[in-house]
Amino acid sequence: MSDSFLALDIPEQPAAAQPYRVLARKYRPQTFSQLIGQDAMVTTLGNAIKRGRLAHAFLLTGVRGVGKTSTARLIAKALNCIGPDGQGGPTIDPCGVCEPCRAIAEGRHIDVVEIDAASNNGVDSVREMTEAVRYAAVSARFKIYIIDEVHMMSTPAFNALLKTLEEPPAHVKFLLATTEVHKVPVTVLSRCQRFDLRRIPADLLAGHFAHVVEAEGVEAEPEALQLIARAAEGSARDGLSILDQAIAHGGLDGEGVRADAVRQMLGLSDRGAIRTLFDLLLKADGPGALRALRAQYDLGVDPASVLRTLLETVHAVTIVKVGGDRGPGQSAEERAAFDGWSALSFPMLHRLWQLLLKGHEEVSRAALPIEACEMALLRIVHASSLPDPGTLAKQLAAGQVPAMGAPPAPAPAPAAEPVAVADPVPETAEQVAQLLSKHGRHSLEAQFRNCARLIRLEPQLIELSGARPLPADFTRDLENALKGITGSHWRVLIGEGTGEPTLREQETAKAESERDQVLNSPLVQAALAAFPDATLDHWQRSDGSIAR
Structure with a gap:
């Protein structure tokens, strides 16, 4: 082989690119x-x-x-x-x-x-x-x-x-x-x-994401990381996937991860705009609230997301009012606004929560989401002018409200339907069944009466025995039904042990006991002795009802 051939300038082959790891x-x-x-x-x-x-x-x-x-x-x-x-x-x-x-x-x-x-x-x-x-x-x-x-x-x-x-x-x-x-x-x-394994708190997730972007050499606004942490809902993997998308969303121009870009990417509403909307609702400014909602909708924000953020706002105000932990990531403007709104009464805050929760459920399944959201906000506007039930009772007692037939006094805002009083938290298995029946969950009520053996019942927690088979997805359906009825998250667990008899078994046992008492009474014994072929078909209970 000649030296001239060996002297050829052969370019080096580029190293194989390493595949990207999310x-x-x-x-x-x-x-x-x-x-x-x-x-x-x-x-x-x-x-x-x-x-x-x-x-x-x-x-x-x-x-x-x-x-x-x-x-x-x-x-x-x-x-x-x-x-x-x-x-x-x-x-x-x-x-x-x-x-x-x-x-x-x-x-x-x-x-x-x-x-x-x-x-x-x-x-x-x-x-x-x-x-x-x-x-x-x-x-x-x-x-x-x-x-x-x-x-x-x-x-x-x-x-x-x-x-x-x-x-x-x-x-x-x-x-x-x-x-x-x-x-x-x-x-x-x-x-x-x-x-x-517990859901990871948002502040821990945000801190973890800060270390990740530092290791990746990417600039990120703290508020953007807080938004991603909240959107992750306690899941580190979900949060890192959103962060990956946010870094890609920032492009190659060195913008990094910005809060406004994350909001746009996730379809979240701006918290400043939500505070403005919330203030308009409290002031019963219907036209202003609709304009604020449409402004968010025109920016691409999902109507359900607006109501979800309003729900978070009501919850945060309530927590401030009871003196609880405000949570990390609140700006000075948010703190000032929450401090001002904490003067709202508890009945008012609970009423706002129930109305927003009902509106969110309606919007989630509505054929016209933005229109359903507008109607939900108008319902809140009109309900905000009504006194809470306690104040109304005091006004009636003091004679400040005109009696039926008296000329009505001028009102600052149009009258609205009163907010329904929330159902009390059930304390017994029978109360759970009655709550399901009251709200039209008859099939689930029947399953609960026939199959559920109660081990423990606490606020937002029901533990049932697994000794007796339950219908498929029964625990999930019961959790969803109680959440929809009460507005609170419920946990339905399957535990060990036999638990109490089902409600149907209790009713059967009670009926058998009453029947035995009737059969053993002297009068019935005498009648059966006189008429040996007679049978007991039905009898009258102490409450006047007829048992068979």
Whole structure:
């Protein structure tokens, strides 16, 4: 080969571009110290590892994106870490540099098996796993099975897993993750140590996002990060996905992540404009409120988002009035406005909440959302001129309100229909059933009477026994119904124990007891003795009703 050929200037081949990793994957926690908002669980796990009291099965539950799968992988690393020198044992602070830690983090460890129950939910898949459980780990201290979305397994698959889940070999650990724990059978729940991962507070999420944008070299306004944190609704993964989109939305001109751009991207209403709208509603300025709403609508803001932000405003004012924590991220203008509005009476604030909540429900399912939103705001405008029921009662007692037939006094605003008084919070199972019947939920009331065995009833919390099968989606339907009726979020849980008899069983037992009392009365005994073929078809109860 000639020297002239060797001297040819051959251009170097460009290095292959690395594929972009989204922020939700790039910043997935690799240690327990990076897992935000779950301090109680980390403390419990740390103490269990130090004392050698490790359960054989863990159940991790919580809303999407709070770290269930990440926590399962961290537990796998904590149990199998051998330290940089290869001599370490289980630890709550895995080193991250030993071969087991690196292999688990990269998803290639042969003894850490991740199973997606959504696509492997049959009994055959479970049988394959239970067969493999018998064999010892290849290289790790523990063989670990991570079953994600475990609630999607079929009933036969759950049954096939029960025995192995209760008494697995000493070298096996099960880590189950689910977003819908109420769909997991009680027999499975009783065999696991359960950890409920909490929604991550907005201030913690905003702080986490600040570290992320700093690491990415992106400028971001604190208010923009607060908006993203609130939109994430406690989910770190959702928040990072929104932040990824917001960074891309900023483009290549170096604008970074701005609050106004985030509002436009998410379809959120400007908080300053919402304060103006809220003030117009309190002043009963109907035309001004409609103009303010249309201005937001013309900017692309969803009408339901306007009502949702108004609901947040009423809630924030109420919290300020009771002396609660204002929450992070409030500007000086917001603080001043909330301090002024805190002079509103509690009945007025509760009435505003109920009217806005009803309006939000109407707009969410309306064929004409903006028109439905306008009607909802006008209803609030007219209702704001009415006195609350307590003040009205005092006026009537003092003779300040004209009697029927007397000439009406001039009113500052047109009269409106009075706001309905909210139903009292139910304190017994019978009151829950009556509340469902009153609001037309007759099918759900029948299911509640016939199937629900009450263990515990507290404000916004109902715990029912799982000993008796309940209809599919019953807990979800009951939560949604009570939320729609009372305006508050309710939790319906399935617990252990037999609970109280169902309402139908109580009614049957009461009727049998009354029948026995009637049959054993001297008069009826004498009649049956005189007429041996006679039967008791019906009788009159003490309240005058007829029983059969």
